[in-house]
Amino acid sequence: MNDLNELYQQLIIDHSRSPRNFGELSGANRIHEGYNPVCGDRLTLYIRMTGDVVEQVRFQGGGCAISMASASLMTEMLLGKRRGELKALFSEFQQLVTGKIDSSKRLGKLMVLGGVADYPARVKCATLCWHTMIAAMKDHSDDLPVSTE
Ligand code: ZN
Numbered sequence: 687m688n689d690l691n692e693l694y695q696q697l698i699i700d701h702s703r704s705p706r707n708f709g710e711l712s713g714a715n716r717i718h719e720g721y722n723p724v725c726g727d728r729l730t731l732y733i734r735m736t737g738d739v740v741e742q743v744r745f746q747g748g749g750c751a752i753s754m755a756s757a758s759l760m761t762e763m764l765l766g767k768r769r770g771e772l773k774a775l776f777s778e779f780q781q782l783v784t785g786k787i788d789s790s791k792r793l794g795k796l797m798v799l800g801g802v803a804d805y806p807a808r809v810k811c812a813t814l815c816w817h818t819m820i821a822a823m824k825d826h827s828d829d830l831p832v833s834t835e
Contacts, residue, residue, distance in 0.1 A: 694798040702751035707761035711744040720747075720818030722810045727753035731818045733764075740764045740772075745815065752799070752808050757815035759796050764819070772823060776816045783812045 711732035719730045727749025734742040743761040748754075767775070779796060781787045785803030802812045 691801065694801060697795070697798045698751060698755040701755035701758040705745070705754050705758035707744045707758065708746065709744050710746060711742055714742070714744075716822040718818050718822035720814050720821070722749070722753065722814045724807070725750055725753065725811050727811055727814050729753070729757055729815060729818060731757075731815065731822050733819070733822055735769070738769045740767050740769075749814070750808075750811050752802060752811040753814050756799055756812045759799070760815045760819065763794065763796060769823065772819065776820055779816055780813060783809050 711734060714732035714734050716733035716735060717730065719728070721728050727747070729745050729747030729749065732742075732744045732746075733740060743764045745757045745761060747757070763775070764772070775792065778787070778790050778793055779799075782790060782793060782797070782800050783802040784806075788800060790797065799812050802808050
């Protein structure tokens with residue numbers, strides 16, 4: 687294992703142990719639950735959109751290190767993104783974890799999950815949060831805030 691791989695692994699372990707943006711988000715206007723039966727990963731994603739822009743993202747749930755780290759890294763990446771960018775980001779991430787691309791400027795820190803491409807069974811763990819995010823964006827066609835209580 688080379689140094690870069692080690693660095694990547696440390697980042698994944700760090701994010702899975704101390705996930706960023708973890709917890710419920712009051713004032714979320716997109717909420718969706720995702721479940722990966724293959725591994726047992728579960729998460730609920732909360733998004734607050736202001737107009738076309740992702741203003742806040744948080745998640746709750748539990749699962750393997752890959753699923754937690756991926757969700758944590760995704761929430762950081764989505765902040766400030768426009769709705770129109772989300773699908774393109776997801777498709778680029780999907781290409782990364784399935785080994786179709788091995789570099790991407792746009793994905794930044796998410797590149798640490800590129801190693802998942804060597805473990806096809808874990809691809810669903812890495813993409814669960816993204817599928818959940820895309821589903822959450824489809825749930826509501828308006829931007830009216832809904833209470834999380
Ligand atoms: Zn998993």
